[in-house]
Amino acid sequence: MPAQDPRFSQPGHPPATITEFEGVRSLHLGTSWVQGAMRLNRPDAIELEYVQMMMMWMLFVQQPRRIAQLGLGSAALTKFCYQKFPAARVAAAELNPNVIAICRDYFGLPPNDARLDVREMDALDFVMDPASHGTLDVLQVDLYDEEARGPVLDTPEFYQACADCLVDGGVMTANVFGDFINYDKNLQAMELAFDAVVWLPEVHDANIVVIAFKDAPQIDFAVLYERAADIKRRYNLPARDWVNGLKEWMRDRQD
Secondary structure, three states, rough: OOOOOOOOOOOOOOOOOEEEEOEEEEOOOOOOOEEEEEEEEOOOOOOOOOHHHHHHHOOOOOOOOOEEEEEOOHHHHHHHHHHHOOOOOOEEEEHHHHHHHHHHHOOOOOOOOOOOEEEEEHHHHHHHOHHOOOOEEEEEOOOOOOOOOOOOOOOOHHHHHHHHHEEEEEEEEEOOOOOOHHHHHHHHHHHHHOOOOOOOOOOOOOOOOEEEEEEOOOHHHHHHHHHHHHHHHOOOOOOOHHHHHHHHHHHHOOO
């Protein structure tokens, strides 16, 4: 693929490009930052560890009916949710049309249908829309521009709107990769909007994934480890690591 294919470099937005190395195709937005990845011989699997961790909500929501993704990336989460939860409707909001186009051509993103709704729109508009409020079981937030210094939406108002989109018992996962100052800013904003906010230990690529609950759950680690084993067996995701991370977080809070 040329460095800037005109199909993926519409003006007004960062161009979308790909690189391939050792069987992994990576998405870039005009910089060296990796915005998503796909293993070519396992295109439907979630390749990156932190993106797998964004599925941590599966420990708490087992039969989602509506799932939304803010920031498409390489469409790994959107594809996975669409394929693995056939009873669910899956939406994604992505501002950059170049990202949507390259995901369709190079990352296996299916066309929209009765269950899949990938929209070219601002994530803030999506969560502020009253039609979105009280509709989602799960919201996954991974919003980065080409500089990747921190989430592009991080205000208390934004996270309150995210919480407003969830049904009772709904869960949000969010990636807060970036400059260290962004971590506390995002966590404090989330804690204003959600009943409980937990973050897992940083993974090797410096991403920190947060899970935020509209209503604080009762956490029974025996039950969570059972669910983690089921998730590993059915979806091949390292869910036991997520439970270990939750346990570590709770232990740290008690010290």
